Amino acid sequence: MISEDSVFNPDTPYIQKGIPSAVLGVITLLFTELMFFAALISAFIVNRADVPASEWPPPGQPRLPVLSTLFNSLFLLVSAFTLALAVRKYKKDKKIAFWLILTILLASLFILLQGAEWVRLINFGMTSSSGLYAAFFYTIVGAHAFHALFGVAALIYIQLRIRRNKKKNLSAELTAGALYWFFVVGIWPVLYILVYLS
Amino acid sequence: MNIAHHEMSFWRRYIFSTDHKVIGFQYLITGLIMAAIGGYLAYVFRYNLAFPAESIPLFGSLGPKEYNAFITSHGAIMIFWVAMPLLLAALGNLLIPTMIGTDDMAFPTLNMLSYWFFFLSAIVLLLSFFVPSGPFDGGWTLYPPLSADAYINTEPDIWKSFMTGGTLIILALALEFVSMLMGGINFLVTTINKRAKGMTLLKMPIVVWFINFAVIDFMFSVGPIIAGAFMLLLDRVAGTGFFDAYRGGDPVLFQHMFWFFGHPEVYVLLFPSLGVIAEVISTFSRKALFGYKFIIKASLIAIVLSVVVWAHHQFIAGIDPRMATFFSIGTILISIPFAGIMLSYIATLWGGNIQLKVPMMWALGFIAIFLVGGLTGLYLGSDTFDIYVHDTSFVVAHFHYTLFPITFFGFFAAFYYWFPKFTGRMYNTVLAKIHFWFTFIFFQGFAFPIFFLGLDGQHRRINDYSAFDSLMSSWHISFRQFATISAIILILSQFIFLFNLLKSLRSGKKSEENPWKANTLEWQTTSPPPHGNFVKYPQVYRDPYDYGNPDMKEDYLPQNKVI
Ligand SMILES: [Cu+2]
Numbered sequence: 066m067i068s069e070d071s072v073f074n075p076d077t078p079y080i081q082k083g084i085p086s087a088v089l090g091v092i093t094l095l096f097t098e099l100m101f102f103a104a105l106i107s108a109f110i111v112n113r114a115d116v117p118a119s120e121w122p123p124p125g126q127p128r129l130p131v132l133s134t135l136f137n138s139l140f141l142l143v144s145a146f147t148l149a150l151a152v153r154k155y156k157k158d159k160k161i162a163f164w165l166i167l168t169i170l171l172a173s174l175f176i177l178l179q180g181a182e183w184v185r186l187i188n189f190g191m192t193s194s195s196g197l198y199a200a201f202f203y204t205i206v207g208a209h210a211f212h213a214l215f216g217v218a219a220l221i222y223i224q225l226r227i228r229r230n231k232k233k234n235l236s237a238e239l240t241a242g243a244l245y246w247f248f249v250v251g252i253w254p255v256l257y258i259l260v261y262l263s
Numbered sequence: 264m265n266i267a268h269h270e271m272s273f274w275r276r277y278i279f280s281t282d283h284k285v286i287g288f289q290y291l292i293t294g295l296i297m298a299a300i301g302g303y304l305a306y307v308f309r310y311n312l313a314f315p316a317e318s319i320p321l322f323g324s325l326g327p328k329e330y331n332a333f334i335t336s337h338g339a340i341m342i343f344w345v346a347m348p349l350l351l352a353a354l355g356n357l358l359i360p361t362m363i364g365t366d367d368m369a370f371p372t373l374n375m376l377s378y379w380f381f382f383l384s385a386i387v388l389l390l391s392f393f394v395p396s397g398p399f400d401g402g403w404t405l406y407p408p409l410s411a412d413a414y415i416n417t418e419p420d421i422w423k424s425f426m427t428g429g430t431l432i433i434l435a436l437a438l439e440f441v442s443m444l445m446g447g448i449n450f451l452v453t454t455i456n457k458r459a460k461g462m463t464l465l466k467m468p469i470v471v472w473f474i475n476f477a478v479i480d481f482m483f484s485v486g487p488i489i490a491g492a493f494m495l496l497l498d499r500v501a502g503t504g505f506f507d508a509y510r511g512g513d514p515v516l517f518q519h520m521f522w523f524f525g526h527p528e529v530y531v532l533l534f535p536s537l538g539v540i541a542e543v544i545s546t547f548s549r550k551a552l553f554g555y556k557f558i559i560k561a562s563l564i565a566i567v568l569s570v571v572v573w574a575h576h577q578f579i580a581g582i583d584p585r586m587a588t589f590f591s592i593g594t595i596l597i598s599i600p601f602a603g604i605m606l607s608y609i610a611t612l613w614g615g616n617i618q619l620k621v622p623m624m625w626a627l628g629f630i631a632i633f634l635v636g637g638l639t640g641l642y643l644g645s646d647t648f649d650i651y652v653h654d655t656s657f658v659v660a661h662f663h664y665t666l667f668p669i670t671f672f673g674f675f676a677a678f679y680y681w682f683p684k685f686t687g688r689m690y691n692t693v694l695a696k697i698h699f700w701f702t703f704i705f706f707q708g709f710a711f712p713i714f715f716l717g718l719d720g721q722h723r724r725i726n727d728y729s730a731f732d733s734l735m736s737s738w739h740i741s742f743r744q745f746a747t748i749s750a751i752i753l754i755l756s757q758f759i760f761l762f763n764l765l766k767s768l769r770s771g772k773k774s775e776e777n778p779w780k781a782n783t784l785e786w787q788t789t790s791p792p793p794h795g796n797f798v799k800y801p802q803v804y805r806d807p808y809d810y811g812n813p814d815m816k817e818d819y820l821p822q823n824k825v826i
Contacts, residue, residue: 073460075800080457081456081458086456090369093482094444096483097483100486100487101489101490102486102490104520108491108505112512112516193502194501194503194504196511197505200497200503203503204503
């Protein structure tokens, strides 16, 4: 992923040898994202520590769907593998539509199933104002879902660009989008263990 | 350099422009307009403090709720809508591409979006002056429970709670953070990838280093406050109760999330300002910056320390005293790298061939005032002293002695230094010097008496002290009036700047390419630089501070000059 030192020509701006801008931009963004989730996680841990285990989840509130969410998570994890395959294949022959679209479908399936869980929980009477337990669940899982939606949008955009510019080398854009998606997938197990299992 | 750029409509060229110079000017103008609003608010509540219960000229009468709304808005505006756009966004946009010798940012469209997010955030904030509840009045730090508004919590009505000052300011802040994040990513990536040929990291001008340090500190600390603002917003509009102690939440948690960002934020503003001062001092001492590498290392240490000192704002919030000691030590330690940087600047002056030009006066004024702010910071960093003066005017005087020089002396040093470069015109130096002396003297006249009032127990955020006999002796009253009259003259003297700015833009003398005979790349192109900044992109051969080289005929040696 290291670009070549551009030849110096005083008529065009010089580009330093190194990581392509799109990839570097996403890396710096993810650094901030990591701190964002770290803050949510620490807020959760601090509040959770004050509540006895018998009251978490509070009596009268529905239990979180631990198993069905674990099942949903599989789609998310597999989407990271299909995307990794797409990135690897792009370097060889650029024909990655199958793997990229499969990734987008798997990711969308995860988001849809999560949305269905939310509808069920709300019907059980668990709303954002029914206590800290529910508030943290919706905030943390919601923040992740928001990132997942953004990630899927980015992958769709990249797929469209690759289709339109068959000749152009878009590996920097693809890598940037993939890094973002790997972050979305990578942070999920941490959130799952914290929110669903604690 | 690029023919496609020539045929652009007015809108593409000046409004939705992706050119870093236009965006820099957009930030600059917006920041100055917001500064005028923040200054007007300061005038109103300072007048009220000196002459309570009197009708205020150009305003009317000010009630206690409005008083608190005005100090809250003044604080928030000056930090987030004046200092941030002027020091970080405007300077970063104007200076980074020109100083590293490239045409534009790495992501020009993102850069344009960054400005429009910022513009939107300013509008959302100003909107809060026109909603029924008025602007938020619980202090710029947005502490719950005041900011979590228990009345809205019990029955969340999304639309009603959106149209309150409290919700609008949180929303405005969130938008502003997103905007600065987009700008920051651009600055970092541009600096890493688009430097001119031959410009290694250690050949970059120090101000480029410093703006990027500000970005790194910002990006490290902004995540938690975005999370905190998000949770606070949900408390208000969705009734989540994160910070509502009655429902099991923790109001002090917000303070941690706020100050984890809030303290580094001071350095986010200080770094660009320090960078400007370094450039100016080196140029007008005709001498290399003393300890270039040391300054970079000291700054890195300061960045690391900056994220482990935040709880010094919370010594009376009921935190564990052992934790308070830890944060006290951290706070006092962090003054060491900054003291080192200050000493490097003074050492740069030492033995230099000093030219007391206008930007140099602002730079020296910065050092003089900032040292007082820094020294009183040492006192406040110690929890034993801080508990005694917490929330008094002593703290107000301290942060004005730091943030005023950072924001205004740093900005004006930059303004008077780079104005000829980016406008192609020279300003009136006599007016500029009068502007300096009025600002320097009347700032001290305003902020210095407040130290004594604070030490004597004058609590802040109170609009009228007549109920407190111990604060109503004749010296208390005359100190408050002296501070207010100085503040009014300080504000009025900014009209000298405004007049000079407008007049120079219209009819100022044409400026040369390199009026200060400086070495960095932005001076080696036309004034103002063309679209794309350089006709021929430069190649760099040496570090930026090669002044007074005995082998040369002239006392300066531009970074790109071939010998
Ligand atoms: Cu602090």
